[in-house]
Amino acid sequence: MKLFKTATLSLAALAMTATVSMADTLDDTKKKGYLSCGLNTGLAGFAAPDTDGVWKGIDVDFCKAVSAAVLGDASKVKYAHLNAKERFTALQSGEIDVLARNTTWTATRDTSLGLNFIGANYYDGQGFLVSKKLGVKSAKELDGAAFCIQAGTTTELNLTDYFKANKMEYTPVTYDTAAQVIEGFKAGRCDVVTSDASQLYALRTQLKDPSSAFVLPEIISKEPLGPVVRQGDDKWFNIVRWTHIAMLNAEELGVNSQNVDQMLNSSNPSIQRLLGVSGKIGEQMGLDAKWAYNIIKQVGNYGEVFERNVGKGSPLQIDRGLNKLWKDGGLQYGAPIR
Amino acid sequence: MKKYRKEPQENVAFYNNPEKRAIIYQILALAAIFIFTYFILNNMFTNIEKRGINTGFDFLSSEAGFGILQSLIEYDESNSHGKVFIVGLLNTLLVSAIGIFFASIIGLLIGIGRLSKNFMVSKLCMIYVETFRNIPILLQILFWYNVVLASLPNPRQSFSYFDSIFLNNRGLYIPKPILESGFIAVIIAFILGLIACAYLVKWAKTKHDETGEEFPVVWTSLAILIVAPTLVFFVSGTPATLEYAELKGFNFKGGWTLIPELLALAFALSIYTATYIAEAVRAGIEAVPKGQKEAAHALGLKDHIILKKVVLPQALRVIIPPVINQYLNLTKNSSLATAIGYPELVTIFAGTSLNQVGQAIEIILMTMAVYLTISIVISLIMNYANEKMKIKER
Numbered sequence: 037m038k039l040f041k042t043a044t045l046s047l048a049a050l051a052m053t054a055t056v057s058m059a060d061t062l063d064d065t066k067k068k069g070y071l072s073c074g075l076n077t078g079l080a081g082f083a084a085p086d087t088d089g090v091w092k093g094i095d096v097d098f099c100k101a102v103s104a105a106v107l108g109d110a111s112k113v114k115y116a117h118l119n120a121k122e123r124f125t126a127l128q129s130g131e132i133d134v135l136a137r138n139t140t141w142t143a144t145r146d147t148s149l150g151l152n153f154i155g156a157n158y159y160d161g162q163g164f165l166v167s168k169k170l171g172v173k174s175a176k177e178l179d180g181a182a183f184c185i186q187a188g189t190t191t192e193l194n195l196t197d198y199f200k201a202n203k204m205e206y207t208p209v210t211y212d213t214a215a216q217v218i219e220g221f222k223a224g225r226c227d228v229v230t231s232d233a234s235q236l237y238a239l240r241t242q243l244k245d246p247s248s249a250f251v252l253p254e255i256i257s258k259e260p261l262g263p264v265v266r267q268g269d270d271k272w273f274n275i276v277r278w279t280h281i282a283m284l285n286a287e288e289l290g291v292n293s294q295n296v297d298q299m300l301n302s303s304n305p306s307i308q309r310l311l312g313v314s315g316k317i318g319e320q321m322g323l324d325a326k327w328a329y330n331i332i333k334q335v336g337n338y339g340e341v342f343e344r345n346v347g348k349g350s351p352l353q354i355d356r357g358l359n360k361l362w363k364d365g366g367l368q369y370g371a372p373i374r
Numbered sequence: 375m376k377k378y379r380k381e382p383q384e385n386v387a388f389y390n391n392p393e394k395r396a397i398i399y400q401i402l403a404l405a406a407i408f409i410f411t412y413f414i415l416n417n418m419f420t421n422i423e424k425r426g427i428n429t430g431f432d433f434l435s436s437e438a439g440f441g442i443l444q445s446l447i448e449y450d451e452s453n454s455h456g457k458v459f460i461v462g463l464l465n466t467l468l469v470s471a472i473g474i475f476f477a478s479i480i481g482l483l484i485g486i487g488r489l490s491k492n493f494m495v496s497k498l499c500m501i502y503v504e505t506f507r508n509i510p511i512l513l514q515i516l517f518w519y520n521v522v523l524a525s526l527p528n529p530r531q532s533f534s535y536f537d538s539i540f541l542n543n544r545g546l547y548i549p550k551p552i553l554e555s556g557f558i559a560v561i562i563a564f565i566l567g568l569i570a571c572a573y574l575v576k577w578a579k580t581k582h583d584e585t586g587e588e589f590p591v592v593w594t595s596l597a598i599l600i601v602a603p604t605l606v607f608f609v610s611g612t613p614a615t616l617e618y619a620e621l622k623g624f625n626f627k628g629g630w631t632l633i634p635e636l637l638a639l640a641f642a643l644s645i646y647t648a649t650y651i652a653e654a655v656r657a658g659i660e661a662v663p664k665g666q667k668e669a670a671h672a673l674g675l676k677d678h679i680i681l682k683k684v685v686l687p688q689a690l691r692v693i694i695p696p697v698i699n700q701y702l703n704l705t706k707n708s709s710l711a712t713a714i715g716y717p718e719l720v721t722i723f724a725g726t727s728l729n730q731v732g733q734a735i736e737i738i739l740m741t742m743a744v745y746l747t748i749s750i751v752i753s754l755i756m757n758y759a760n761e762k763m764k765i766k767e768r
Binding site for chain 1: 422424425426427428439440441442443451520523524528543544622623624625627634712713714715717721722725726728729730731732734
């Protein structure tokens with residue numbers, strides 16, 4: 037009879053597991069006490085380990101910012117390092133809660149993959165990295181060249197469009213990771229590396245002699261890179277989106293990680309609302325009133341994050357360009373917090 | 375006579391009847407599996423629908439939009455993901471076939487070599503087996519790929535042979551034959567040659583049965599198959615030309631290209647799998663009783679004849695089953711190509727296509743189905759061969 041019992045019990049257990057419904061990501065994250073965040077496998081400026089093995093970059097900082105907003109502690113993040121091919125499946129299947137991995141916002145991805153882009157935290161465009169020895173001055177001269185590309189990216193599709201539009205031919209050499217791409221370039225398997233311009237500058241620093249290669253002037257596509265969440269959890273979507281917006285507003289209002297404590301006493305109503313001194317923005321999102329204060333205190337505002345990781349304070353030395361705030365002539369525009 | 379099973383007694387409850395109980399348990403187990411599968415699938419589809427993820431196989435007809443480094447059939451970026459699937463499948467089959475071919479030859483030679491009486495030969499073979507068997511295949515693939523790339527010059531400084539074969543870090547370029555209409559005569563000659571060979575084999579067997587004389591069937595057949603079509607080729611006025619690769623712009627164009635990814639992958643797979651085949655061959659040969667060799671010696675047969683006619687036919691019965699497994703492993707290992715970017719099924723279909731359309735479930739199911747089918751087909755072929763090799767009891 038024992039066997040009978042075991043069989044019935046296990047059947048019942050099976051039936052139970054089948055009724056798991058869709059989760060509330062905010063509740064789940066609070067319950068488990070950490071945020072699962074998807075990052076690149078290694079891309080300087082966005083997500084790469086420094087000399088002490090600590091992961092640094094714009095995307096790492098974004099994970100930290102969400103963690104600071106949700107859990108009040110920027111360090112409570114568990115990183116998943118994903119290559120281009122794995123990233124969406126990891127998010128769809130619930131392995132990660134936020135994907136902050138220099139991912140281009142496109143219509144197909146936003147509509148057919150069960151994902152939602154929260155906006156663009158880095159406006160980028162696709163370019164070409166070539167060796168000086170090649171003697172090429174423009175992308176129009178690249179007919180017949182071999183290209184090292186990372187598999188499963190929008191880069192791959194843009195390249196096709198560009199060469200078709202210009203009636204040129206190319207040989208694609210497709211690798212899994214950015215590291216393999218640059219190795220292929222070093223070994224001479226291809227003439228050109230094509231990728232988002234920011235990534236090209238990062239990859240260039242990995243060459244033995246970075247000055248031996250340069251990025252061609254042509255930018256052939258729009259690549260708005262931004263964090264992604266699963267579709268169907270609006271509460272979570274709002275939190276992640278407003279994390280980005282809070283960082284933009286902080287820069288605009290002149291609030292940074294250094295002065296945020298003094299700013300708590302500011303008489304500016306916008307700053308008061310941002311830092312939770314007045315208003316109920318945090319509570320409306322299901323967060324602590326100090327959610328934005330925690331982000332700014334522990335991670336910094338958008339400008340600080342940019343300069344520290346890819347701008348003047350980093351080896352990449354990328355100009356802020358399109359990523360300046362709207363009032364400085366750029367595209368970064370933080371919706372009002374009120 | 376002793377009875378093994380008691381007759382069922384009328385007054386025992388049905389669940390205490392061992393026979394009925396066994397049936398009940400099996401039905402229960404089956405039901406549990408069905409319910410489990412149903413719930414898992416149901417759960418998956420509900421969640422997929424809730425999240426607004428596309429499902430179905432419509433993506434197979436949508437435009438792929440990305441280029442592929444090597445394809446055996448015509449392919450360009452405007453083709454569909456369905457075509458990508460075919461291109462990947464063919465590339466998988468190509469590298470597997472090349473790998474199986476060379477692994478078998480190397481494996482056979484090394485396996486026999488290990489049993490050689492020559493100390494040097496047997497030790498070298500042993501070192502080969504122990505070295506390559508004990509290094510993970512992925513590392514070997516990466517190693518050969520990097521060695522290949524690092525040792526070859528760029529296109530402008532290619533190694534060139536007879537001005538028609540070029541080797542550089544973009545691949546091995548060989549002339550491509552362009553066939554004209556008259557070439558059909560050559561093909562007919564080849565087919566006729568094949569028929570002639572079939573008769574020759576039959577004739578040689580009858581002769582051997584009647585007189586015991588050996589006729590060099592293999593060499594004669596080879597001669598027929600090479601000489602006849604070649605003669606026809608020249609008589610009909612060489613109806614084929616060669617297209618040579620030429621350096622144009624950045625790279626060579628025209629001719630046939632063997633890309634370094636294919637070279638490295640096929641090489642690594644052959645070298646690695648050959649070690650296991652070699653061990654299977656050694657085991658098979660050692661399994662043949664010594665008496666068989668001694669008896670053959672006593673008849674005055676030469677060593678290589680003994681190996682060919684007495685030892686190998688018996689050894690094959692032991693060799694074939696493990697070799698089937700190695701062929702299957704080699705095919706499955708070809709999916710490690712992802713590491714070096716050889717465009718086979720897993721790299722381009724379960725990789726790039728999957729990422730472009732995001733339909734993981736359909737694509738992974740299709741990919742698994744392919745490997746399952748390939749494995750079953752290889753097994754069937756080899757089981758047939760195994761059946762043929764069995765000792766026929768008369």
